[in-house]
Amino acid sequence: MATGKLVCVQDYEDHAREHLPKSVWDYFSSGADDELTLRENQSAFRRLRLRPRFLRDVSTRDLTTTILGEKVDMPIGISPSGLHGLAWQDGSLCIMNAAASMNVCMTLPTFATSTPKELVDVAPSALKWFQLYVTPERDFMKRLIQHVERLGYKALVITIDVPLTGNRRAMTRDGFHVPPHIKIANFGEELKRKYAFPADATDQSLSWKDIAWFQSVTTMPIVLKGIMTSEDAELAVQHGVQAVWVSNHGGRQLDSVPATIEVLPEVVRAVRGRVEVYMDGGVRTGTDVMKALALGARAVFVGRPPLWGMAHSGEEGVHHVLQILKDELSLAMALSGGINTVLILSSYFVVLKFLPF
Secondary structure (H helix, E strand, O other): OOHHHOOOHHHHHHHHHHHOOHHHHHHHHOOOOOOHHHHHHHHHHHOOEEOOOOOOOOOOOEOOEEEOOEEEOOOEEEOOOOOHHHOOOOHHHHHHHHHHHHOOOEEEOOOOOOOHHHHHHHOOOOOEEEEEOOOOOHHHHHHHHHHHHHHOOOOEEEEOOOOOOOOOHHHHHHOOOOOOOOOOOOOOHHHHHHOOOHHHHOOOOOOHHHHHHHHHHOOOOEEEEEEOOHHHHHHHHHOOOOEEEEOOHHHOOOOOOOOHHHHHHHHHHHHOOOOEEEEEOOOOOHHHHHHHHHOOOOEEEEOHHHHHHHHHHHHHHHHHHHHHHHHHHHHHHHHHOOOOEHHHOOHHHEEOOOOOO
């Protein structure tokens, strides 16, 4: 099916559901336990209303912004998601190339199927961040962090919400395991032998006191991914990180936590502009992006939508998914009236009450 017949992110998701092997679909799409949070991440957006204004000049719209001082062409980036190679050969490189072509940020996961160097080779000037699952192997962590910094990665994104892997029932029913032909590019043979599944490698003792260690081994800005409360947002600021990322891991960790769009205003109020705030979770349309920006996110990140695009047609599919979101955001700004730049979006444009349809 040509990309022209797919006109929204949901079309790509439907195609992926129909064509990916069931175990791969379940790995990418499933959530924890009853999947309440997985569903709420999307449905909470639908309960937010926009406040349009009219008779205003919307003939030009500027979607560019900066994140941690780096200019991007729109406030939408790529969330880290592991095992890209399950959806497409050289999947991480496909996503990197598409992100580079759109001039948006790519966050390479620890459990990628391509190395940090391979991404630099295909897109040397593109904006790249590195996401870190913290393992007990501190020497390995230090080498990896300093390696990506030397390669020119611009931020270290530390995932803080995976002391253990959430209970993903669909994967358990499938007996999911990483196929032999899929490489975890950042793991050496010793770590591969030690940990049967990559997420088993996470450090259960990780705590706030460890932030200083990360700061001692890198000069990259540090982003904490997994912030869901004002208390943790304040602690993040106190510990000197440069940004916080509101995330519930796509509903894959602790079920029954709120949707990220519901938590976002609380976190934004807590940090009071001292650090940048990003969010992911449930973003499927340009109006979703606009709502998140209006509630204080500097940028939003998408994880599953690029996977659905890649499962359809590799780099071309990822590029089209990003273009869809960009076009939808630009249209939403125009139809809302007077929004010529994403930098002026505020809660003025959103009804701050979650209403049923």
